[in-house]
Amino acid sequence: MVTTMSDLYDSRTDRGTAIIARQDPVVYAGGAYAQALSAQQLASYESDGFLLIEDLFSAAEVQALLDEIQRMGKDPAILGGEEVITEPGSDALRSVFRVHELSPLLNKLARDPRLIHVARQILGSEVYIHQSRANMKPGFKGKEFYWHSDFETWHVEDGMPSMRALSCSLLLTENNACNGPLMLVPGSQRHFISCQGKTPENNYRSSLKKQEYGVPDPVSLQLLAEQGGIRAMTGGAGSVVFFDCNTMHGSNGNISPWPRANVFMVYNSVENRLSPPKYGLAPRPEHIAARRGNAALVPLDAPATVHAGD
Amino acid sequence: MVTTMSDLYDSRTDRGTAIIARQDPVVYAGGAYAQALSAQQLASYESDGFLLIEDLFSAAEVQALLDEIQRMGKDPAILGGEEVITEPGSDALRSVFRVHELSPLLNKLARDPRLIHVARQILGSEVYIHQSRANMKPGFKGKEFYWHSDFETWHVEDGMPSMRALSCSLLLTENNACNGPLMLVPGSQRHFISCQGKTPENNYRSSLKKQEYGVPDPVSLQLLAEQGGIRAMTGGAGSVVFFDCNTMHGSNGNISPWPRANVFMVYNSVENRLSPPKYGLAPRPEHIAARRGNAALVPLDAPATVHAGD
Numbered sequence: 318m319v320t321t322m323s324d325l326y327d328s329r330t331d332r333g334t335a336i337i338a339r340q341d342p343v344v345y346a347g348g349a350y351a352q353a354l355s356a357q358q359l360a361s362y363e364s365d366g367f368l369l370i371e372d373l374f375s376a377a378e379v380q381a382l383l384d385e386i387q388r389m390g391k392d393p394a395i396l397g398g399e400e401v402i403t404e405p406g407s408d409a410l411r412s413v414f415r416v417h418e419l420s421p422l423l424n425k426l427a428r429d430p431r432l433i434h435v436a437r438q439i440l441g442s443e444v445y446i447h448q449s450r451a452n453m454k455p456g457f458k459g460k461e462f463y464w465h466s467d468f469e470t471w472h473v474e475d476g477m478p479s480m481r482a483l484s485c486s487l488l489l490t491e492n493n494a495c496n497g498p499l500m501l502v503p504g505s506q507r508h509f510i511s512c513q514g515k516t517p518e519n520n521y522r523s524s525l526k527k528q529e530y531g532v533p534d535p536v537s538l539q540l541l542a543e544q545g546g547i548r549a550m551t552g553g554a555g556s557v558v559f560f561d562c563n564t565m566h567g568s569n570g571n572i573s574p575w576p577r578a579n580v581f582m583v584y585n586s587v588e589n590r591l592s593p594p595k596y597g598l599a600p601r602p603e604h605i606a607a608r609r610g611n612a613a614l615v616p617l618d619a620p621a622t623v624h625a626g627d
Numbered sequence: 628m629v630t631t632m633s634d635l636y637d638s639r640t641d642r643g644t645a646i647i648a649r650q651d652p653v654v655y656a657g658g659a660y661a662q663a664l665s666a667q668q669l670a671s672y673e674s675d676g677f678l679l680i681e682d683l684f685s686a687a688e689v690q691a692l693l694d695e696i697q698r699m700g701k702d703p704a705i706l707g708g709e710e711v712i713t714e715p716g717s718d719a720l721r722s723v724f725r726v727h728e729l730s731p732l733l734n735k736l737a738r739d740p741r742l743i744h745v746a747r748q749i750l751g752s753e754v755y756i757h758q759s760r761a762n763m764k765p766g767f768k769g770k771e772f773y774w775h776s777d778f779e780t781w782h783v784e785d786g787m788p789s790m791r792a793l794s795c796s797l798l799l800t801e802n803n804a805c806n807g808p809l810m811l812v813p814g815s816q817r818h819f820i821s822c823q824g825k826t827p828e829n830n831y832r833s834s835l836k837k838q839e840y841g842v843p844d845p846v847s848l849q850l851l852a853e854q855g856g857i858r859a860m861t862g863g864a865g866s867v868v869f870f871d872c873n874t875m876h877g878s879n880g881n882i883s884p885w886p887r888a889n890v891f892m893v894y895n896s897v898e899n900r901l902s903p904p905k906y907g908l909a910p911r912p913e914h915i916a917a918r919r920g921n922a923a924l925v926p927l928d929a930p931a932t933v934h935a936g937d
Contacts, residue, residue, distance in 0.1 A: 457845055461882050494804035494859035497879060535767055539884045547883055549804035569807060569879045572771050573857055574849045 328511045334534040337509040341480040345441025353434035366506030367560035374555040385422045386451045400604045410453045415604035417449040428617045436584035443613035447585035459571035468562040469531045475606040476592035482562040482585040489578040497571040504545035505565035510537045638821045644844040645821040651790040655751025663744035676816030677870035684865040695732045696761045710914050720763045725914035727759040738927045746894035753923035757895035769881030778872040780841045785916040786902035792872040792895040799888040807881040814855035815875035820847045
């Protein structure tokens with residue numbers, strides 16, 4: 318195993334766990350590349366590592382997206398592909414990947430000014446979709462997603478060079494205290510938690526159901542949570558959470574009868590395209606980590622402002 | 628198998644699932660047997676099947692109880708007994724039973740006027756402790772408790788005749804959207820969900836870790852939740868939730884670093900003492916269902932009022 322000196326964010330090496338200070342900006346180019354968030358929203362994102370904007374999409378828009386994902390979940394052509402992940406221990410739909418290429422409606426969503434201009438503004442460049450997915454977390458039996466930093470996985474398994482990507486989660490159902498909302502640790506984006514353990518080949522096949530590598534240690538998690546607390550992203554359908562690729566997050570299970578359906582779009586800077594994975598690992602498939610489909614996305618032609626009144 | 632015609636709350640028989648209307652009062656004797664709750668609180672309890680009273684115990688009282696339970700969790704004499712339940716897949720402490728007999732401090736809690744007079748008022752008689760326990764739900768790995776009515780289990784496995792018992796949960800840590808708070812279905816106490824499947828002997832050994840019998844069907848659960856919604860009992864340490872023995876409840880897991888520690892006391896009316904279990908099942912042990920220790924509890928001598936200003 319060869320680890321170069323220049324890897325700022327070493328993880329899954331022979332050494333133990335470590336907390337490494339972030340070397341990259343959270344907001345690039347002073348947030349001046351595009352105009353979408355207000356100065357206050359931008360400062361909040363930079364400080365917390367995330368931003369919740371309520372009611373950004375209308376009920377009709379949300380319903381159309383839900384209908385489309387339900388349709389995709391029953392489409393034999395899509396169900397047969399690698400893009401579909403079922404719940405551990407059942408056939409219930411958990412996630413569909415690469416939705417922005419499988420569906421014209423979701424392709425438009427990826428290029429929607431309310432999302433893409435926020436990504437362009439924060440990342441300070443043009444952007445493309447590194448990964449997109451719909452997470453269904455069905456009622457009664459949705460299992461938890463344990464704590465993780467997306468960047469830790471993307472850096473090791475996908476060769477993403479820097480922390481210059483963000484996720485955007487559009488809530489398609491109400492997220493409340495009962496159905497396992499997304500939980501984020503404010504300020505955690507400033508610390509890279511280097512994890513223990515090596516990564517087996519084809520880890521992604523099981524890690525999307527239950528992650529066993531790249532899992533942060535309890536001591537580091539406790540530290541981050543004591544420093545920043547934990548914020549549950551509860552809100553109505555149509556709300557959107559933007560969060561940095563290194564913000565620590567997870568969610569509890571869902572025994573409520575209500576599904577917790579979200580669409581995720583991961584925007585990556587075109588200046589942060591993927592290198593080879595670490596440690597000689599084989600690249601993960603295109604629907605998990607885009608290498609071919611990484612041309613800059615063209616924003617839809619519509620108003621860019623997502624804040625009102627300032 | 629013999630099922631008498633007089634069993635109003637048949638469950639786990641050969642027939643399918645069913646929803647049976649409650650035949651018992653929720654508040655007995657007009658709530659006049661003792662004076663603890665206000666008329667408004669009593670009406671709310673009767674309508675919802677539960678009542679949350681915030682900040683009923685002081686921070687110092689809560690700390691003393693937490694210290695005592697932590698001590699019990701490390702006491703070799705207690706750890707060796709049947710009263711201690713660990714988490715599935717780990718040695719982490721999940722529950723300690725019969726705490727009101729294992730600890731003088733928790734015995735006083737069971738007789739505390741802020742709890743016992745509420746139980747006497749609602750149940751319309753003297754009361755005893757049918758079951759007591761501390762649930763620790765540790766951080767990171769606390770697993771969910773799936774939906775259930777306590778009465779369904781107590782009726783079938785313990786021979787509890789009528790719905791004349793209630794649980795009282797004292798929150799020893801903050802319960803919030805992040806650490807798997809108790810969730811209750813308002814109004815569900817009015818419906819008995821008769822469950823499918825027979826009960827194996829010694830079911831309690833595994834059912835306390837993960838319940839597989841007496842599990843309500845998804846259609847009935849959906850119906851109850853659509854009618855009444857779901858309320859998460861979030862509140863600060865020192866808050867208390869009283870809930871009827873037939874109120875449908877459960878809780879999600881806890882991946883947060885914060886334990887969700889509660890003490891439960893189950894008060895049963897002395898006029899509702901246990902009969903033999905159904906279907907010739909052997910009685911469960913004393914720490915699960917008191918048969919010997921069922922003398923009326925003597926309340927501590929202190930003010931009974933738990934409401935302020937009316």
